[in-house]
Structure formats: structure tokens, C-alpha cells
Amino acid sequence: MEAVLARASKVAAQAEVFTATSEETSAQFEANRLKHVQTRQSATIALRLIKDGRIGYAFAAGPADPQALVDMAVETARFGMQARFDLPAPAAYPNIATFDRETPAVPIERMTGLGEEMIAAVRQHTPDVLCQAGVSRSDYSVSIINSRGGRASYRKSIFSLGVEGTLIRGTDMLFVGEGEMSCCPILNTTTITDTVRQQLELAKSLAPVPSQPLPVIFTSNGIASALVSPLMAAFNGKLVLEGASPLAGKLGEALFDSKLHLWDDPTVAFRPESRPCDDEGVPSQRTPLVEAGKVSSFLYDLQTAAMAGTRSTGSGSRGRGGLPAPAPSAFVIAPGNTTMAEMVSDIKEGLVIEQVMGAEQGNILGGDFSGNVLLGFKIENGKMVGRVKDTMVSGNVFKLLKEIAAIGSEARWVGGFLSTPPLYFPRLSVASKGQG
Amino acid sequence: MAILETTGQLAESLKRSRADYIEARLEESESSQITYRGKELEAAGRTTAVGGNVRALEKGGWGFVSFNDLRELPDRVELAVRQARFTGKEESHLAPAPPIVDTVPVDVKNPLSISLAEKKQLLDEYNEIIWRTPKLQTSVISYGDSYKRVIFLSAQGSYVVQEKAGVTLRLTAVARDGSEVQQVGLSLGSPGDFNQIRGLHQQVKEMAQHAVDLLAAPQVQGGEYTVVLDPILAGVFVHEAFGHLSESDHVYENERLREIMMLGKRFGSRDLDIIDTATLPGLRGSYKYDDEGVPATKSYLIKEGILVGRLHSRETAAKMGEKPTGNARAINYRYPPIVRMTNTYIEPRAASFDDIISEIREGVYAKNWYGGTTSMEMFTFSAGEAYMIRNGKLAEAVRPIMLSGNVFTTLHNIDAIGNDLDMNQGGGCGKAGQSPLPVSNGSPHLRIRQCLVGGR
Numbered sequence: 001m002e003a004v005l006a007r008a009s010k011v012a013a014q015a016e017v018f019t020a021t022s023e024e025t026s027a028q029f030e031a032n033r034l035k036h037v038q039t040r041q042s043a044t045i046a047l048r049l050i051k052d053g054r055i056g057y058a059f060a061a062g063p064a065d066p067q068a069l070v071d072m073a074v075e076t077a078r079f080g081m082q083a084r085f086d087l088p089a090p091a092a093y094p095n096i097a098t099f100d101r102e103t104p105a106v107p108i109e110r111m112t113g114l115g116e117e118m119i120a121a122v123r124q125h126t127p128d129v130l131c132q133a134g135v136s137r138s139d140y141s142v143s144i145i146n147s148r149g150g151r152a153s154y155r156k157s158i159f160s161l162g163v164e165g166t167l168i169r170g171t172d173m174l175f176v177g178e179g180e181m182s183c184c185p186i187l188n189t190t191t192i193t194d195t196v197r198q199q200l201e202l203a204k205s206l207a208p209v210p211s212q213p214l215p216v217i218f219t220s221n222g223i224a225s226a227l228v229s230p231l232m233a234a235f236n237g238k239l240v241l242e243g244a245s246p247l248a249g250k251l252g253e254a255l256f257d258s259k260l261h262l263w264d265d266p267t268v269a270f271r272p273e274s275r276p277c278d279d280e281g282v283p284s285q286r287t288p289l290v291e292a293g294k295v296s297s298f299l300y301d302l303q304t305a306a307m308a309g310t311r312s313t314g315s316g317s318r319g320r321g322g323l324p325a326p327a328p329s330a331f332v333i334a335p336g337n338t339t340m341a342e343m344v345s346d347i348k349e350g351l352v353i354e355q356v357m358g359a360e361q362g363n364i365l366g367g368d369f370s371g372n373v374l375l376g377f378k379i380e381n382g383k384m385v386g387r388v389k390d391t392m393v394s395g396n397v398f399k400l401l402k403e404i405a406a407i408g409s410e411a412r413w414v415g416g417f418l419s420t421p422p423l424y425f426p427r428l429s430v431a432s433k434g435q436g
Numbered sequence: 437m438a439i440l441e442t443t444g445q446l447a448e449s450l451k452r453s454r455a456d457y458i459e460a461r462l463e464e465s466e467s468s469q470i471t472y473r474g475k476e477l478e479a480a481g482r483t484t485a486v487g488g489n490v491r492a493l494e495k496g497g498w499g500f501v502s503f504n505d506l507r508e509l510p511d512r513v514e515l516a517v518r519q520a521r522f523t524g525k526e527e528s529h530l531a532p533a534p535p536i537v538d539t540v541p542v543d544v545k546n547p548l549s550i551s552l553a554e555k556k557q558l559l560d561e562y563n564e565i566i567w568r569t570p571k572l573q574t575s576v577i578s579y580g581d582s583y584k585r586v587i588f589l590s591a592q593g594s595y596v597v598q599e600k601a602g603v604t605l606r607l608t609a610v611a612r613d614g615s616e617v618q619q620v621g622l623s624l625g626s627p628g629d630f631n632q633i634r635g636l637h638q639q640v641k642e643m644a645q646h647a648v649d650l651l652a653a654p655q656v657q658g659g660e661y662t663v664v665l666d667p668i669l670a671g672v673f674v675h676e677a678f679g680h681l682s683e684s685d686h687v688y689e690n691e692r693l694r695e696i697m698m699l700g701k702r703f704g705s706r707d708l709d710i711i712d713t714a715t716l717p718g719l720r721g722s723y724k725y726d727d728e729g730v731p732a733t734k735s736y737l738i739k740e741g742i743l744v745g746r747l748h749s750r751e752t753a754a755k756m757g758e759k760p761t762g763n764a765r766a767i768n769y770r771y772p773p774i775v776r777m778t779n780t781y782i783e784p785r786a787a788s789f790d791d792i793i794s795e796i797r798e799g800v801y802a803k804n805w806y807g808g809t810t811s812m813e814m815f816t817f818s819a820g821e822a823y824m825i826r827n828g829k830l831a832e833a834v835r836p837i838m839l840s841g842n843v844f845t846t847l848h849n850i851d852a853i854g855n856d857l858d859m860n861q862g863g864g865c866g867k868a869g870q871s872p873l874p875v876s877n878g879s880p881h882l883r884i885r886q887c888l889v890g891g892r
Binding site for chain 2: 027030031033034035036037038039040041042043044055056057058059060061062063064068072073075076078079080081108130166168169171172173175211238242243244245246250321322323357358360361362363365366367368370371372374390392393394398429430431432433
């Protein structure tokens with residue numbers, strides 16, 4: 001790493017080396033049985049340099065010759081974008097816990113035991129459900145050094161587990177599932193299996209749905225599967241700068257329901273998306289995005305911030321080994337004060353949406369979403385009466401979030417990147433084949 | 437050639453190991469990427485990757501170890517065997533596959549040998565066309581190419597070296613009017629031939645204009661419609677609505693799904709033939725051997741409307757008492773091979789486009805794609821462009837639509853198949869965290885009755 005930086009510094013005005021190493025072990029269950037145990041080791045190195053004012057970039061997975069890496073980066077710098085920023089000088093980083101030494105130490109036997117436990121609990125409720133489960137632990141290390149003396153490094157552990165069940169009757173298929181992630185070992189599976197058992201219980205009967213606008217409650221999982229991608233794009237400083245975000249030029253405007261508070265937070269202890277600095281070595285911060293319905297800021301990396309005339313929010317992310325670009329770490333929606341039970345009892349005819357399939361395949365930029373309700377429940381007269389099928393929901397995230405009937409009091413993490421309570425909307429377009 | 441130097445040692449370790457079955461893959465690749473956002477080239481980058489894996493099977497349980505540190509290979513082999521022993525408690529089943537020794541070079545010019553300057557010049561031309569369109573907000577172009585060598589080794593003596601190349605291009609035009617944002621994309625690809633992404637100037641112009649036109653287009657009313665799909669979108673439809681269900685790893689350990697997917701069952705009309713094959717030259721899903729060293733085949737999945745075949749790995753074939761089809765594929769060395777499609781298509785019939793739309797009083801013509809997915813029972817796929825059909829004629833443009841249906845009934849609802857098969861090379865397939873895998877899919881124009889369309 002030092003050798004690459006030294007060589008790059010000879011030919012470029014500024015240079016930065018980013019390395020990431022990881023070790024991951026996972027156990028996977030298929031058709032109710034342990035099927036695979038896997039280990040993945042990986043080491044990568046990325047070089048970014050500024051030469052003649054332009055950005056050059058090279059990336060290598062596995063063994064790489066330092067000079068070849070420098071040559072590739074120099075070659076691309078002839079065509080790269082004009083650099084508008086300086087690499088970070090030495091900085092003080094917040095102390096954010098992301099590593100638990102218990103995590104890499106969980107024995108494989110314990111991991112497979114957790115998988116067996118989840119499958120047994122789900123099948124105890126419904127014996128003919130076919131389960132897949134996964135339990136994994138990983139250990140990451142990240143280091144960043146640059147020619148201006150900037151230095152950052154951290155270690156992160158991640159433990160994740162989940163179970164999915166498929167129940168087939170004739171050609172009717174029901175899909176249920178739940179998972180959790182943390183930097184610490186998750187050794188209690190009951191939260192996950194209780195959720196899945198409740199899904200199975202509620203799905204015992206089918207309920208017909210009319211094709212008309214209906215009140216809907218999106219659960220935390222439902223929000224993650226249908227609503228969050230357009231939001232994440234809309235607050236991306238790069239899309240704002242280009243004017244491709246519908247929020248561009250709307251800073252300070254009340255575009256959302258005044259009950260809505262949203263922020264990006266890489267600083268929560270032991271969350272998988274937390275870190276002391278971003279992928280450029282800029283210190284992590286909690287960034288407010290929506291305060292009482294008003295757009296309060298956007299997410300920036302160094303280059304985009306410089307172009308927009310503002311400061312980096314510590315949101316530079318390298319994605320799959322590319323150049324840093326603005327990206328959210330974890331979105332947090334503040335809980336309200338209405339319980340799920342109160343929301344359901346408020347609805348005469350409507351839906352609870354737990355999983356939408358295909359919602360992210362439309363015009364995400366514009367906020368339009370449309371998808372098939374893979375797991376959802378019908379509400380009649382204040383009670384969940386059964387599962388819905390052959391039903392599509394469609395809408396626009398930005399229009400939907402202008403009028404929220406109630407924000408749930410029970411927030412939870414979904415997939416590491418979102419913490420949200422359920423959200424209750426007064427109406428959403430529903431199209432259904434309608435059989436019960 | 438870092439990996440060639442290690443194959444001897446690795447082959448020795450494999451031979452010495454004790455497992456029901458053991459194999460290894462080594463891989464090295466180089467790639468380049470160019471992206472534009474707005475008027476400017478945003479990033480150019482170069483990437484190299486070297487790595488490998490060992491996969492072992494013992495008593496029906498798999499161990500898998502991937503690495504990109506090539507030292508201590510015998511330890512990796514031993515770890516994979518240990519993991520397989522820990523996992524397996526039953527019996528191993530693998531369909532026989534004779535050991536193969538072969539070298540398969542690519543027959544195109546390495547796209548990485550074309551200079552960045554030449555690539556940039558072509559992309560500049562396309563971007564200028566997009567920006568000449570009035571009311572355009574921004575553009576995104578992402579170009580990528582790759583060249584890789586994969587070596588497959590097994591304890592039985594297989595030694596297969598395959599070279600693979602790829603070129604992909606995605607262009608997106610974004611139009612905006614106040615808080616309305618619309619986008620239209622164009623995706624192309626080829627197994628390494630850069631020339632296939634030249635000469636798209638007219639298509640790029642139409643794409644940009646369509647993004648602007650969409651700002652004023654209404655949204656379709658949600659409900660059931662007769663829809664006509666263009667060959668590109670119909671290709672996505674066949675991939676999502678049927679292709680994934682024919683992947684045997686979904687079926688082989690699922691008794692109920694096996695009953696549903698019984699060979700001989702009728703899935704569509706007598707006019708419907710669906711094929712998957714990796715043997716067609718010039719397509720992104722093609723190869724000579726899959727990642728278990730099994731030769732590629734041509735598989736009829738549906739013939740005259742009847743389910744006649746499915747896609748297999750060696751394990752799924754053995755467990756279902758069928759022949760392996762050479763469909764076990766891994767996206768790269770970090771993953772084990774799983775059952776995947778290659779080039780999947782519907783055979784053309786006689787109907788012209790005019791025949792297909794002439795009887796429709798009110799329907800939707802859907803073109804181009806954003807994406808698609810399936811749950812096995814239900815599928816969704818989204819069109820990049822859509823138009824109303826009124827009284828047998830194409831009418832006004834509407835906002836892009838999402839279509840959804842039931843896998844088991846929708847194929848029966850195809851009641852017209854066109855004469856104009858075209859393959860879409862611009863897509864990639866995702867499954868079990870492995871995405872995007874190079875595949876192609878295609879179809880002639882299709883007419884489907886009673887298709888569920890999401891809308892206002």
C-alpha cells in the first residue's frame with residue numbers, strides 16, 4: 001500500500017490508496033437441510049490519483065503489481081474528469097463501534113445450530129413449509145492513505161441470519177421470510193421466527209381485493225421493498241446537481257408531510273453500515289435530510305460537494321470497486337406515536353403491505369413505483385382477514401409522502417440500510433385480478 | 437500469467453484430497469469502464485482481478501472456498517473438503533461427466549486492445565446526440581468491457597481453459613419538467629465485439645426524444661389489458677415468466693414443484709416453443725463448457741406448448757434422473773456455479789406485427805425494458821416505453837408500465853406469435869446474489885390476453 005502510494009506520488013500531484021480485505025464464512029440451508037458451508041477471502045486495492053488536474057483510477061482484486069496499477073491509473077487520467085477537490089488532510093475521526101471480537105469467533109457448529117433452530121420453529125407452525133436459511137459472519141478491514149498525509153482505518157464485523165419459507169398448494173405459492181444483521185453475534189432467533197410464524201398465520205386464508213384506490217399500511221419490510229430506493233436516489237447530491245432529482249432546487253421547501261423526519265446515519269454503534277469515515281477518509285456524520293417535512297440537505301462526496309459549492313457529508317462510497325460517488329449509508333425514519341394495531345383498526349377496507357416484487361424496476365428517478373404484492377394482507381373492518389394475491393400497487397413515492405395518515409411507533413432495522421416504523425397512507429392505487 | 441503457474445500444484449492437491457467430488461476454478465481478468473454523467477466524461481477506470489475457488493462434495497454436502505490470495509492453495513483445498521464433510525450427512529449424487537481437456541480461445545479482438553481515446557470518441561458522438569434534444573435534463577452513459585481467462589480443474593483430470601470477452605453499453609436520457617422526471621434507456625452488449633455498439637446514432641436520437649415526449653404522456657389506467665410485447669420486452673418476459681421456473685435447482689428438492697413441473701404437462705398453445713441454448717455463436721450467453729466442465733447443449737424447454745425439458749447442473753440432473761444440460765454457471769470465482777439460463781428464446785411463427793394488433797379494440801403496446809423479476813409463481817417486468825392500441829392501430833404514448841402475471845396461466849394467454857425473432861443482448865441476470873450474469877433472450881412480437889398492468 002505504501003509502495004503504491006510512493007510510486008504514484010512521483011507521477012501525480014495527489015494520490016490515494018484504498019485497501020479492503022474480508023473473510024466471510026456462511027452456512028446455507030436448502031429444502032430444510034444444511035447444504036453448503038462456504039468461506040470467502042478477498043483483498044482489493046484501489047488507486048486514485050490527480051494528474052494534470054484530472055482524475056485517474058485503477059482497481060485490482062488479488063495480487064497486483066504496484067507499477068502496473070500506477071500505469072493504469074495514469075492512462076485513465078488523460079480522460080478523467082477535472083478534479084475540483086483536494087484529498088483529505090489528517091483528520092480526527094469519531095469513535096464508532098463497528099467491530100465485536102465475538103463475531104469472528106462464533107464457531108460454525110453454533111451457526112448451523114441457529115439455522116436448524118429457525119427452520120424447526122417455522123416448521124413447527126406449518127410442517128409442510130419448505131425452508132431456506134442462511135447464517136453468516138464476516139470480518140472486514142479498510143485502510144485509506146493519501147499523499148496529503150490523510151490516514152484512516154477501521155475494522156468491522158457483521159453477523160447476519162435469515163430464514164425464508166415457501167408453501168405450495170396446487171400452483172399457489174406463499175413466500176414468507178425475515179432476517180436480521182448486526183456487527184455483534186445474533187444468537188437469539190425468536191424475533192425472526194415469531195415474525196415468520198405470524199406471516200404464516202395471517203396467510204392461512206385468501207381475501208379478495210377490489211381494483212380501486214385503498215388505504216394502505218406499509219410495514220418496515222414493505223417500505224424497504226417499494227419506497228426507499230427512489231428516496232435514496234432523490235437525496236443523492238450528484239443527481240441533485242444534475243437536476244435529475246425531483247428535489248433539485250427545493251432545499252428548505254416543505255415537500256413532505258410535516259410528520260416526516262428522515263436522516264442518514266453511519267454513526268450508530270454496531271450497525272453494519274456504520275463506519276468512522278467514508279471511502280474517501282472524510283469523517284462520518286449524521287446528516288438530516290427531511291426535518292418536519294422540509295428538505296434539509298443532500299448527500300455529497302468530495303468531488304460532487306466541490307462542484308455544488310458545498311462540503312462533503314462524508315457520503316463517498318466506492319460501490320463495487322469504482323470511483324467514490326455519493327451514496328447513503330443507512331436511512332433512518334423517526335418513529336411516530338401510532339401503534340400498528342391502531343392503524344389497522346382505523347381502516348374499513350385496505351391493505352397491509354409487507355413485500356412488493358418488482359417495485360424498483362420502474363422510473364426510480366421520478367419516484368414512480370409499481371409492483372406485485374408478494375406478501376400482503378387485506379384489512380376489513382379494522383382486522384387483518386387474509387392474504388392478498390394477483391394484486392399490483394402503483395404510485396409515486398413523493399406524492400405519497402406528502403400525505404401520511406400516521407407514522408408507526410415501532411421502528412425496526414431492515415437489511416442494514418434502513419430503520420423505519422410502518423407508514424399508513426390514506427390511499428394508493430390498487431389493481432387486482434380480484435379472486436378470493 | 438499468475439494463475440497458469442499455480443495449476444500444477446492445485447491439480448496435485450485435488451488428486452490427493454479425499455472427497456466424493458472436488459474441483460477448482462482459477463480466473464484472471466482485466467476490464468475497463470467509462471462513465472458519462474451529463475455532458476462530461478465522469479470517470480475512466482481500469483481493473484484487474486485474479487482469484488480462484490475450490491468446491492468439494494461429500495455425502496451430499498458442499499464445501500466452497502474462494503480466495504484471491506494464491507498462496508497456500510493446498511490449505512484451501514483441505515478447508516473445502518473439511519467443510520463438505522461437516523455439511524454432508526446423506527449421499528452424493530452427480531450425473532456423470534467425462535473429464536475434458538480443452539482450450540477455448542475467443543474469436544474476437546480483445547476489446548481492451550482498443551484505445552480509450554477511440555472508445556471515448558464513439559461515446560462522445562452518442563452523448564452529443566442526446567444533448568441536441570431540447571428539454572433534456574441530463575444523460576448517463578456507462579460502458580464496460582472485459583477479457584478473462586477461466587481454468588477449470590477436477591480431480592478426475594478435467595483441465596479446461598476458456599477465454600471470455602464482453603462489451604456492455606447502457607445509455608440513459610433523463611428529461612425533467614418541474615418535479616416530473618422521466619427517463620428512457622438503451623442497453624446493448626456483445627461477447628466482446630466492440631463493433632456491435634457502433635452505428636447506434638439513430639436509436640440514441642429516438643431514445644432521447646422519447647424521454648422528453650414522456651413528460652407530457654398520461655399514465656395508463658391500471659387493470660387487465662390485451663398487451664403486445666416487442667421482441668426485446670418479450671425476451672424479458674420469456675426469461676422471467678418461464679425461464680427461471682425451468683432452472684432445476686428450484687425444483688429438484690421440492691416435491692410439490694416437481695409435480696407442477698412434470699414433463700409432458702401443457703403450458704401453452706401448440707404454437708409455443710421455448711428454447712435455451714449456449715451453443716449459438718455471437719451471443720452473450722454462449723460458451724463451450726459450463727463452470728462444471730459440462731459441454732453446452734440446446735434444450736427445448738417447451739415444444740408445441742408441452743413442457744419437455746429443463747436446465748440442469750450435474751447434481752440436479754442426477755437427483756431428477758435426467759441428463760445434465762451444461763447450465764451450471766458462476767458469475768466469477770467468488771461464487772459456486774448454480775443453474776442458470778444462457779440464451780433463451782421463443783421460436784418465431786407466421787404473424788406480422790399488423791396481424792397482431794389489427795384485432796385489438798383497446799390494448800397496450802409495450803416496448804423495451806427496465807427490468808423484471810419472478811417469485812416462480814408470479815412475475816413482474818417493466819416496459820421502458822408504452823403506447824395505447826386503439827381500434828387495431830397504435831395510438832398515444834403512455835408512461836412506462838409494469839406488467840405482472842401468473843407463470844402458470846400467462847403462457848396459455850399468448851394467442852399470437854410474430855415472425856420477427858430478435859435477441860436482446862443488453863441484459864444481465866441476477867440470482868442468489870450473483871448478478872449480472874451475461875445472458876441474452878429474445879422472441880418475436882407476442883400478443884398476450886388478460887395481462888395485469890399497474891397504473892393509476
